[in-house]
Amino acid sequence: MVDDVNGAVRNSPPRMVVGISGASGAIYGARVLDALNDLGVESHLVVTKAALLTLSQETDLTADGLSAKATATHRLADVGASIASGSFRTLGMIVAPCSVRTMSEIATGVTSSLLTRAADVTLKERRPLVLMVRETPLHLGHLRTMTALAEMGAVIAPPLPALYARPASIQEMVDQSVGRALDLFGLDWSAVRRWDGLK
Template sequence: MKQRMIVGISGATGIIYGIKLLKTLKELGIETHLVISKAAEMTLHYETDMTVKELRGLADITYPIQDVGAAIASGSFQAMGMIVAPCSVHTLSAIANSLSNQLLVRAADVTLKERRRLVLLLRETPFTIGHIKNMLAVTENGGIIAPPVPAFYTKPSSLDEMVEHTIGRVLDLFGIDTGKLHRWGEES
């Protein structure tokens, strides 16, 4: 199977995680299929100087959020899995309840039904009981909730190092070693 990853970017704060993920996958030669929510486009404007066109340019293939007939909406589309980075609680809720009325959620739903790996970098705090129930529902369906929590044992000297560590940990879940991850108990 060709190495392909579906990447969703939703409107939560922390769009840098999606950007770093796309850049890292490109460096590793893994084909990326990107879908961005409208709220993510707004967040991109608030948190970076990057344009939507530049963000889309980091991916091999991009899809409009409304295109529920896109290749990534089909179980016959072969991919390693899907990562939503960042994942808003709105997107979490839609995925947890299979509300597939737009492509990002449909692709996540298909990823789960095909028993492929789905990882959500949930960006919210504190959590309500509703958030926790939705996290439980996604987990019970085979998804992984991976909030981007920094690891300070690495003694990061920059925000980029903290983001890189999180992306390295997420890609570990797919058996992908970035070669840049400082691992506990291992020499640098």
Template structure:
């Protein structure tokens, strides 16, 4: 479903790739709905497997959280074109394979093609890279994609917020990444909600 009242610059592409951490993409979709931002979702084939292994949700459940859903092989999708205006793209989580495709410009799926479009159109691209430990090739890919204009934002827990659950840590990480698009999502902020005395 599409909200016709929203302006083109109120759209965000969300991709869920095959790295562990599909919950980051799920929580991002939920936060976008609350914020009134139109979400355009693509889930890679590998992510569909991770989703069932890591959560109790079905692919249909996650699709229902988005305004528009694309098939991972649909290279002719709207988000594969620079003329389709968006705020940019969040890949949550971002696998090393996806990172490598974006870095080299070898776009074999809609996820990497849409990311490539964001880079060429100078739109914000945020990659929640999920891998550990990292070898030199991973680090070089992260440096290269950063030089190309993307933001590498691994989901690091903010322990100063004193999270009481894993879900609270996930939501904090998601809110931080959405903030990179100037989208407000509920989170504990240093100097506002918490501080050295808090």
């Protein structure tokens, strides 16, 4: 088979790595997995322990229910997993949500888990890395870390509501943010409400 320029293998489903860290907003990661299923993209999930705690507090999903949404789930400590290697071709990686701790670890390149190792691999292979950072307010250290990541090639994409879309529910707000993040990988999810000018 011949590799395409986006890192997938032709005649095979495209792949994406999905990380979920412990910031508030575990639903973003769950909806990323739903979107990738809708789009026919193979998803490789890695979740932190703090993320599982947040998931239990903020949603009705269990860890098993979350894993069932993914094509493959990798253990956080399994640094020998496929997604830890640059030879495992993917469209890139999204961390949704991304905690400040996770963001900071990625920025240093000193990775201690499979999630941050996979993000580091994504950067070194020059693939898209999208971090849906969930923190406010931001102090100068946070902003400097974001600047460093942007200089390395990551995209900082905080999940902010697009009020022009007139969301009628939390899920619509979540889906708009998720869909716009997936736009950065060239993926067009039908849940996104796109601006087409003033009427």
